[in-house]
Ligand SMILES: Cc1ncc(C[n+]2csc(CCOP(=O)(O)OP(=O)(O)O)c2C)c(N)n1
């Protein structure tokens with residue numbers, strides 16, 4: 001390691017030259033996610049928005065069971081860990097009981113679109129004034145790569161070892177389009193974190209979502225189409241390519257609903 | 267001067283919730299306790315005290331709303347009946363694991379399955395022995411009158427916060443539905459945000475710069491730490507033993523006693539009078555708390571009486587705890603109607619004669 005006290009660095013380490021620094025809204029804890037996994041980047045964008053809005057002391061986050069169950073280890077504000085699928089129910093109560101706090105959930109696709117479908121739909125339909133961040137990797141990452149409701153047809157998982165066959169195992173669920181159809185959602189947008197440009201777009205969307213909450217607009221729902229290189233059994237690079245080729249056509253990126261109005265056909 | 271009203275048990279609970287400074291009620295309708303949420307909705311407590319009342323999409327959602335609200339330091343409550351409590355089991359276990367206070371009420375109906383909407387006491391095991399997964403206990407208190415339905419709301423909240431643990435009012439369809447005179451307690455104001463933060467420094471109320479972040483979780487992947495946590499819960503349950511409550515009715519000179527809680531205790535009280543009129547020295551030990559259970563008092567009585575009859579509207583659940591308490595010193599039998607049928611005082615007296623005195 002270079003010694004930063006050396007004179008040679010003093011003209012280089014200046015505020016104008018700073019391009020990267022850690023956000024105090026994340027802890028020093030090393031991320032437990034697999035290398036190449038999208039969860040860490042999504043956390044980081046969330047934390048940056050909370051830092052920039054200056055709302056760290058007013059934010060209460062909820063992460064249910066899934067790979068991101070340990071989000072509270074990495075995010076430096078008050079957090080609750082929820083039972084599998086139930087985060088929107090927790091968020092509903094917290095926001096109603098603390099209306100001047102910012103409340104968000106951070107949920108996986110198995111969590112939000114399978115076991116927690118009822119809580120998701122009803123929190124969205126009631127128009128709870130919360131932010132939902134939905135990380136869709138098309139698989140159950142935490143439990144070892146089983147099929148999720150979002151798994152694409154033909155996709156191999158440990159419970160669809162010969163590929164998902166729609167006639168036997170059902171079709172993938174576009175729950176984001178489903179919630180966009182409900183009057184309680186105000187902002188619905190789909191993103192990814194596989195390229196810097198996409199990461200910046202996600203950050204912008206998260207900012208919009210929290211600004212909406214400030215103005216009591218109802219549910220802001222952000223999907224992050226992400227990879228699970230471990231569950232997909234691909235290298236990080238390969239999984240990102242596979243995601244672009246297979247996930248994005250079925251889960252197209254971009255805004256779906258803005259300011260309470262659909263901007264795309266469902 | 268007292269504030270007296272004629273009310274249904276369920277209504278008394280709802281009114282008591284508002285008066286006890288409850289911050290949020292989350293529930294899903296089910297007979298025989300839907301009057302609780304109906305009464306609350308009609309009262310508009312958001313105008314009276316600022317209390318939040320929400321009809322959830324299911325009991326699963328209700329209990330998880332409680333988890334969220336309790337995790338944020340608020341006084342939260344739900345009520346349901348047997349099948350609904352089964353749906354809440356996972357959430358109750360999570361709350362016990364995460365050490366979250368809340369008040370629950372089960373207005374028990376006959377089961378298993380959809381069973382019947384008529385009264386029963388068949389959820390004793392579910393309530394007192396667990397119900398959800400894992401090593402946990404709830405503070406359980408069983409009212410035998412509409413007055414106690416009201417009073418126990420306050421006690422339930424106090425115990426829940428004292429031990430940071432779910433507390434359950436174990437009622438039944440008789441107590442929930444019957445009307446009696448009740449003296450309502452004076453309203454306790456809801457705590458201000460600052461008071462909530464001061465009372466619950468562990469809660470997720472927003473991480474101010476002067477403290478570390480608060481985390482509400484029941485998870486610890488490190489088994490040694492999880493063991494430590496479960497042992498900490500055990501110590502709490504042991505400390506809770508001192509909260510035991512029971513009522514002795516004519517036990518001083520009794521040769522036989524009934525052991526009964528809730529509506530069965532009311533029925534046994536009548537049977538005691540009938541037996542006494544016949545010259546049989548009978549008393550009643552009414553457990554008021556079911557967890558903690560009045561073990562020591564039962565053991566004490568075991569050296570005085572010749573036999574005990576546990577009367578409960580079930581196939582015999584609490585009777586197991588009575589037997590454990592008396593350590594085989596005397597005969598303990600069970601009597602009770604099931605399926606929503608309610609035993610009469612004369613049936614209860616007959617049972618004592620045939621199963622204990624003559625048996
Ligand atoms: C009631 C219950 N059922 C099942 C599980 C096991 N489980 C834990 S995480 C998980 C799936 C998580 O998948 P997802 O929500 O997509 O999150 P990911 O790990 O992929 O980010 C399952 C089935 C559980 N914890 N609780």
Ligand code: SF4
Nearest residue numbers: 033034037067141228
């Ligand atoms: S299993 Fe998948 S979702 Fe979980 S951390 Fe690894 S790559 Fe990410």
Ligand SMILES: [Mg+2]
Nearest residue numbers: 108109139141
């Ligand atoms: Mg997933």
